[in-house]
Amino acid sequence: MLGRKERGQLELFITGSLRQLVPGDHILARVDRVLDLSWLHDEVADLYCTDNGRPGIDPEVAVRLMLAGLLLGIVHDRKLMREAQVNLAIRWFIGYGLHEALPDHSSLTRIRQRWGAERFRRIFERTVRACVAAKIAAGEIVHVDASLIRADVSWESLAVRHVEAVSRANSGADEEAVKRGRQSGRYKKVCLTDPDATMATNGRNRRLEPAYKQHAVVDDVRGVVLDVEVTTGEVNEGQVILERLDAxxxxxxxxxxxxxxxxxxxxxxxxxxxERRGIDPVIPAKAEPIKSPVPLRRFRYDARHDIAKCPRGKVLRPGRQIKHGRFFHSRARDCSRCSMASLCLSKGRLNKAIVISDDHPALLRARRRRERWSEEDQRLYRRHRWRSEGFHGEAKTWHGLARAVRRGLQNMRIQAFLTATVVNLKRLAVALLRLLCRLQGALQRLGCPRGVDAIAHSRGLHFAA
Ligand code: SF4
Structure with missing residues (x-):
């Protein structure tokens, strides 16, 4: 028989929790089982007046709203609040009934401004400790990688710095001065609407874009994010890796x-x-770039005697200290009689000067090791690709991190911390699900009086670290 559904019927009563209307395998239902933000009130209490003013939005509600948005791939506050109006799962997740008025979207902006990025970092760090307690992160073998995030600005907002603009205006400007400025970086493009974003590219053939850079440390066991930090796009990865590993x-x-x-x-x-931290590096060393007919790799550094030797076996002795190394100089008398002098020496120089970096011996060891990487090194490096790059891909594809949602470094950091929090909560939820599946059969066979939830909680599978 052909059925017909009457539309527009009024609901007189709704009894029970909205939870009954949310499917058990909904992402918010799964994450809710491992999420406990009851500690959050104490964490942010110092930011609110205790005896004056209108009660603000509950901190737990605000964070749950932000997490729900990222879990569902909704990154903009206005869109999130419009969705929350009609989405039962979000209403239940943040603890609001069907007829309760939701907070205004601007409340989320004000909370982010009031709390600052460090409070959101602490929320993220709680998830890391919860993952360690639940034994889905060991913190021993880690994968480090960085990824560019396109800043939320248009191409029209880019401008060359003032110096170049003035030089161009005075079209008779000294060409040499313009060239020198270009080399020193004074002529880089800057972003007028988001000055914190800097021009960067992640490929030789790709164009420069205004961007931020996310640096992440990912655990080997289940891909839990152990640390995440955001810098401007032009910061080199090598500058931050050590402090991120320490963090x-x-x-x-x-x-x-x-x-x-x-x-x-x-x-x-x-x-x-x-090496100084006792960490085994599995990083493919690059061959030394060949910029001269007699490249640096043909000079041998003797760490024991603190000298270097040139291809002709002449000694170069240490000289002036610079930022990351020291100059080593040959004697002019040795070079004057050398048949390689025309290739080895720069124009007008009587002797050879090279710079040996402070950690040159470690670099040489890494180059030698790279030539004979073990099976284990190769296996770990293969895991690096899908663990660390997998996290960046997951964050960008499913949680809106492909592009900055707001402007400014602190807003970008908050977005990164919340996204990493969401990824860790998903890892915890999956771990809980696996444990419950394993326990379910055993409990039925044994007739155990304890529920599976109680057992899961006793195993540390709960966000309250
Ligand atoms: S030019 Fe001087 S530094 Fe270069 S190979 Fe000859 S002796 Fe050695």
């Missing part, structure tokens, strides 16, 4: 034994820093 170790309370990264981190200071 990850401090959060987990575990000593990192092995760190993998791609060739963008293959610098002597990175290898040296990792």
């Amino acid at each position: 990850a170790a401090a959060t987990t309370g575990k000593a990192i034994t092995t760190a993998t990264a791609d060739a963008g981190y293959a610098y002597g200071k990175v290898y040296g820093g990792l």
Whole structure:
């Protein structure tokens, strides 16, 4: 028989919780089982007046709203609040009934401004500690990678810096001065609407874009994000890896034994820093770039005697210290009689000067090791690709991190912390689901009086770290 549904009927009563209307396998229902933000009131209490003013939006509601938006891929506040009006799952997740008026979208903006990025970092760090307690993150083998995030600005907002504009206006300007300025970086483009974003590219053939850079440390066991930080786009990966690893170790309370990264981190200071921390680096060392007919790799550094030797076996002795290394000089008398002098020496020079970086021995060790990587090194490097790059892909594809939602470094950091929080909560939810599946059969066979939820909680599978 052909059915017909009457539309427009009034609901007189709705009894029970909205939870009954949300499917058990809905992402918000699964995450809610591992999410406990009851500690949050104490965390932000110092930011609110205790005896004056209108009661603000509940902090837990605000964070749950932000998390729900990112879990569902809704990154803009206005769109999120429009969706929350009609989405039962979001209403239930934030604890609002069907007829309750939702907060205004601007409340979320004000909360982000009031709390600052560090409060959101603490929320993220709680998820890391919860994952360690639940034994889905060991904090020993980690993968490090960085990814560019396109800033939320238009191409029209880009302008060259003032110096170049003035030079162009005075079209008779000294060409040499313009060239020097270009080399020193004074002529870079800047972004007028978001000055924190800087021009960067992640490929030789790709164009420069205004961007931020997210640096992430991902655990090897289940891909839990142990640390995340955002810098402007032009910051080099090698400058931040050591402090990010230190931060990850401090959060987990575990000593990192092995760190993998791609060739963008293959610098002597990175290898040296990792060796000093007792961390085994699995980073493919790059061959030395050949810029001269007699490249630096043909000079041998003797760490024992602190000298270098040139291809002709002449000694170069240490000289002036610079930022990351020292000059080594040959004697003019040796070079004057050398048949390679025309190739080896720069024009007008009587002797050879090279710079040996402070961690040059560590770089040489890494280059030698790269030539004979073990099966284990290769296996770890393969895991690096799908663990760390997998996290960046997941964050960008499913949680809106492909493009900055708001402007300014602090807003970008908040977006990154919340996205990493969401990813860790998903890992916790999956771990809980696996545990429940394993326990379900056992409980039925044993007739255990305890519920599966109680057992899961006793195993640390709960967000309240
Ligand atoms: S020019 Fe001087 S530094 Fe270069 S190979 Fe000859 S002796 Fe050595």
